[in-house]
Amino acid sequence: xxxxxxxxxxxxxxxxxxxxxxxxxxxxxxAFQISTTDWLGYSADANFVGLExxxxxxxxxxxxxxxxxxxxxxVLVPVVTIVLGLFFSSMLTMGGRKGRAGIGGVRGxxxxxxxxxxxxxxxxxxxxxxxxxxxxxxxxxxxxxLNGIGLSAPTWLGDPATAFxxxxxxxxxxxxxxxxxxxxxxxxxxxxxxxEAVMLDGASRLTTLRKVTIPLLWDTVQVAWVxxxxxxxxxxxxVQLMTNGGPNFSTDVIGVRMYDTAFGSETKFGYASAxxxxxxxxxxxxxxxxxxxxxxxxxxxx
Amino acid sequence: MNRRDILRRTAAAGLLATPAAGLLAxxxxxxxxxxxxxxxxxxxxxxxxxxxxxxxxPLEVVIFSGGFGEEYAKAHEAMYTERYPKATxxxxxxxxxxxxxxxxxxxxxxxxxxxxxxAGQIDFNGLVSQNALADLGxxxxxxxxxxxxxxxxxxxxxxxxxxxxxxxxxxxxxYTYTVYGIWHxxxxxxxxxxxxxxxWDDHIALCRQIKAAGIAPWTxxxxxxxxxxxxxxxxxxxxxxxxxAMAIDNLEPNAWKSDAMKTAADAWHQIVKDKFILEGSPxxxxxxxxxxxxxxxxxxxxxxxxxxxxxxxxxxxxxxxAVQPTPSLGSGDKLPFEAIRGTAGEPFMVPxxxxxxxxxxxxxxxxxSRKGAQDFTKKVSSLTxxxxxxxxxxxxHGLSTVVKALDASGANGFNWVYNNYYRKLERNLVDxxxxxxxxxxxxxxxxxxxxxxxxxSIAQDxxxxxxxRT
Numbered sequence: 001x002x003x004x005x006x007x008x009x010x011x012x013x014x015x016x017x018x019x020x021x022x023x024x025x026x027x028x029x030x031a032f033q034i035s036t037t038d039w040l041g042y043s044a045d046a047n048f049v050g051l052e053x054x055x056x057x058x059x060x061x062x063x064x065x066x067x068x069x070x071x072x073x074x075v076l077v078p079v080v081t082i083v084l085g086l087f088f089s090s091m092l093t094m095g096g097r098k099g100r101a102g103i104g105g106v107r108g109x110x111x112x113x114x115x116x117x118x119x120x121x122x123x124x125x126x127x128x129x130x131x132x133x134x135x136x137x138x139x140x141x142x143x144x145x146l147n148g149i150g151l152s153a154p155t156w157l158g159d160p161a162t163a164f165x166x167x168x169x170x171x172x173x174x175x176x177x178x179x180x181x182x183x184x185x186x187x188x189x190x191x192x193x194x195x196e197a198v199m200l201d202g203a204s205r206l207t208t209l210r211k212v213t214i215p216l217l218w219d220t221v222q223v224a225w226v227x228x229x230x231x232x233x234x235x236x237x238x239v240q241l242m243t244n245g246g247p248n249f250s251t252d253v254i255g256v257r258m259y260d261t262a263f264g265s266e267t268k269f270g271y272a273s274a275x276x277x278x279x280x281x282x283x284x285x286x287x288x289x290x291x292x293x294x295x296x297x298x299x300x301x302x
Numbered sequence: 303m304n305r306r307d308i309l310r311r312t313a314a315a316g317l318l319a320t321p322a323a324g325l326l327a328x329x330x331x332x333x334x335x336x337x338x339x340x341x342x343x344x345x346x347x348x349x350x351x352x353x354x355x356x357x358x359x360p361l362e363v364v365i366f367s368g369g370f371g372e373e374y375a376k377a378h379e380a381m382y383t384e385r386y387p388k389a390t391x392x393x394x395x396x397x398x399x400x401x402x403x404x405x406x407x408x409x410x411x412x413x414x415x416x417x418x419x420x421a422g423q424i425d426f427n428g429l430v431s432q433n434a435l436a437d438l439g440x441x442x443x444x445x446x447x448x449x450x451x452x453x454x455x456x457x458x459x460x461x462x463x464x465x466x467x468x469x470x471x472x473x474x475x476x477y478t479y480t481v482y483g484i485w486h487x488x489x490x491x492x493x494x495x496x497x498x499x500x501x502w503d504d505h506i507a508l509c510r511q512i513k514a515a516g517i518a519p520w521t522x523x524x525x526x527x528x529x530x531x532x533x534x535x536x537x538x539x540x541x542x543x544x545x546x547a548m549a550i551d552n553l554e555p556n557a558w559k560s561d562a563m564k565t566a567a568d569a570w571h572q573i574v575k576d577k578f579i580l581e582g583s584p585x586x587x588x589x590x591x592x593x594x595x596x597x598x599x600x601x602x603x604x605x606x607x608x609x610x611x612x613x614x615x616x617x618x619x620x621x622x623x624a625v626q627p628t629p630s631l632g633s634g635d636k637l638p639f640e641a642i643r644g645t646a647g648e649p650f651m652v653p654x655x656x657x658x659x660x661x662x663x664x665x666x667x668x669x670x671s672r673k674g675a676q677d678f679t680k681k682v683s684s685l686t687x688x689x690x691x692x693x694x695x696x697x698x699h700g701l702s703t704v705v706k707a708l709d710a711s712g713a714n715g716f717n718w719v720y721n722n723y724y725r726k727l728e729r730n731l732v733d734x735x736x737x738x739x740x741x742x743x744x745x746x747x748x749x750x751x752x753x754x755x756x757x758x759s760i761a762q763d764x765x766x767x768x769x770x771r772t
Contacts, residue, residue, distance in 0.1 A: 044408055158741065
């Protein structure tokens with residue numbers, strides 16, 4: 001066995017690690033270095049400016065505005081997505097009772113499961129363009145539907161009062177399907193006997209979900225939380241394609257601000273890297289916090 | 303290792319790989335020797351070859367493939383190789399100029415000619431302040447290719463050189479000549495027997511009539527509301543004279559709150575207050591609003607003269623689009639009604655570190671020849687900065703009204719360049735203010751305050767190089 005170890009390591013581990021170091025780790029390290037310069041991106045010259053970029057970030061109202069939006073997303077996207085995901089997946093795996101002992105989903109479970117997963121199949125770019133048309137203020141699906149029943153519709157993405165919530169809704173819509181499947185898979189791993197016992201004791205569906213399902217799913221929920229939190233701190237592709245941060249910066253997120261600073265209306269790569277560094281630490285701390293805060297006693301099933 | 307450990311480690315690994323945007327700023331700064339073109343191609347200058355082009359030096363041209371396509375450039379390249387048969391031209395076209403070329407600028411191996419345009423345009427302030435652009439001054443003093451006895455400089459329309467100049471150095475060749483005005487369908491106006499209002503009061507009266515007829519008088523690109531800053535600033539300049547624009551370009555304190563700007567903003571607020579704007583416009587992008595306009599849902603739209611080419615596919619037959627200057631505020635206006643904003647657009651540049659700078663300049667000389675300019679106008683229905691090059695070319699309806707408007711405007715034509723100096727100010731800050739103003743969420747005073755705040759933030763930012771215009 002021993003003589004076969006090295007060829008395996010060399011062929012299967014070294015290339016991916018090398019690729020990872022070259023294309024992921026090294027750009028990250030460089031971003032740290034660039035964030036301490038005033039590099040403008042189109043020459044090889046850059047001056048070291050220390051923490052100047054970070055001081056400017058602290059005073060930059062547009063950055064604070066973007067961070068505030070990220071913070072709202074950070075709270076709402078995971079909560080709404082997880083609640084909806086748990087609701088749908090529990091309906092699909094144990095929603096139907098049909099008056100008999102035994103656990104099953106509501107009628108048409110297989111169909112729903114497929115439909116919920118649709119958004120996951122589409123690329124994010126397609127989702128953004130699709131919803132841009134749905135939100136079209138004159139002939140979009142939503143406006144037409146509201147007009148059809150005699151209500152007036154807002155201008156959706158054109159109004160700072162609604163644009164942010166429109167984007168948030170798309171974020172939840174595009175994510176929920178995946179978590180339905182994820183939670184569904186975790187739920188089917190829960191032994192049926194537990195549910196049968198709970199049913200014999202006469203617990204309602206809500207109590208079952210709250211007292212039995214969620215505690216047993218806690219690890220999965222926690223992972224979902226971390227992923228969704230990271231997604232909420234990023235949110236770049238959807239926002240950039242749907243609103244590019246507008247109107248009047250009402251949907252701006254830190255990722256869009258960074259992109260705009262480097263590739264959009266300016267070429268301040270040093271300053272943009274500083275935003276990237278801040279984003280890196282924010283994401284890291286949010287993830288660590290989410291994992292710490294979610295720590296509970298583990299329930300062993302066997 | 304139990305399941306929980308695996309999950310936790312997966313989550314931690316995911317952390318390192320997830321924020322997609324985080325990677326974007328992480329480009330390498332490593333490359334780039336400062337050879338400053340020691341291995342650049344250089345030929346001997348002569349009467350036939352005033353720029354000193356090396357005959358067999360290859361030339362690389364990168365074109366922005368937007369509304370104009372890339373066929374016109376291939377024609378210019380063919381004209382170049384006709385004169386220098388030994389030269390090979392490497393042609394490429396992209397929509398993402400900055401993302402494609404940024405690494406090559408850093409590396410010190412940029413192409414020789416770049417058409418820096420479109421949404422992925424590289425900010426010129428950044429390029430100029432890093433000395434990344436070659437001085438094109440020599441080109442202006444070279445003789446024109448096919449207008450005997452004239453230098454290239456003397457064949458250009460007024461203002462063409464100024465737009466591409468930064469502190470007196472001519473660095474950017476803006477090739478097209480664009481007119482900014484208010485567009486309408488001649489068919490719509492003649493059918494209904496409406497006449498374009500030359501004064502603001504007439505304009506408002508007409509808007510009222512149009513609205514009564516069940517058509518929205520105005521629409522605009524709510525996602526890119528800066529399109530509406532153009533007629534507003536134009537109105538102010540016509541009211542207060544060109545120094546209104548000069549003050550804005552030079553970031554003078556309270557330039558946006560000048561009396562002329564206040565009067566203009568108050569006037570334009572009328573179309574918002576009286577609901578003359580197509581409902582839902584704040585949520586439309588430029589294509590959607592222009593299409594609504596082409597479909598006759600709105601009568602007026604603010605745009606530049608690229609509009610006709612951009613709308614080619616959706617314009618109904620007999621629509622006959624036409625451009626008009628902004629209405630005069632009154633008899634006190636410093637400039638007559640006919641005065642219109644005309645400026646050179648569609649920027650081309652030669653990077654300072656290009657291998658074949660002389661070839662790049664020569665390529666520009668080819669573009670600026672009468673033959674090159676005429677071919678461009680024929681191919682893409684747009685004017686060039688070469689004076690009189692559209693003569694003898696059959697123009698589509700919209701463009702012929704552009705030529706007429708330019709003739710009528712004559713020496714009263716005006717322009718501003720703050721959008722070239724400080725891209726962020728127009729694209730981000732004034733843009734956002736226009737969005738609030740034209741959707742009716744803020745009034746004229748707050749609108750100008752917000753613009754001024756944006757201009758002040760640029761003025762106070764020491765990392766942005768400032769330029770002055772006189």
